[in-house]
Amino acid sequence: MSDLKSQPASLAWFTQSTFRYTPLIVEVMTVAIVLRLLGLVQPFVFQTIIDRVLPFQREATLVLIVVVLVLATLFSACLGALSAYLGNHMANRLIAELARRIFDHVLNLRLRYPSACGEEKSRRKRQTNPDLAKSSAGACPFSPFFTGRGPQADG
Numbered sequence: 001m002s003d004l005k006s007q008p009a010s011l012a013w014f015t016q017s018t019f020r021y022t023p024l025i026v027e028v029m030t031v032a033i034v035l036r037l038l039g040l041v042q043p044f045v046f047q048t049i050i051d052r053v054l055p056f057q058r059e060a061t062l063v064l065i066v067v068v069l070v071l072a073t074l075f076s077a078c079l080g081a082l083s084a085y086l087g088n089h090m091a092n093r094l095i096a097e098l099a100r101r102i103f104d105h106v107l108n109l110r111l112r113y114p115s116a117c118g119e120e121k122s123r124r125k126r127q128t129n130p131d132l133a134k135s136s137a138g139a140c141p142f143s144p145f146f147t148g149r150g151p152q153a154d155g
Helices: 002-006 012-020 022-038 041-056 059-107 118-128 130-139 143-147
Strands: none
Touching: 012 022, 012 059, 022 059, 041 059
């Protein structure tokens, strides 16, 4: 028990658990970067519509731009769902791992049992000071329910 108190608190247990999930973290970060880059497609598409389609009335270019915009939107939605799944999956696994390690640590701690239970201490007090036992039993109206005896008369 003294070796636990002498060691400073560190986050080594946390970093050991998170290093295992580094590939998943990299995947989630990559998907997030790709999603942000796909978010830039829409402004470029509208800029192209304003610059190329409207002045020259090109219908074929407009159809091509609409197809690109629809494909980018579908790809972005699929990547968003994948990102949400990967993030939740990684978070759930990491939380389960940390909870397991914390519960293992707490359940393996040594329990220090008190030298005397509360009942034994109160018995010792009554033996050393009998007036305290008599006065405390008579002072509480609920004592017959807990002690099994009625109030005792002084004297």
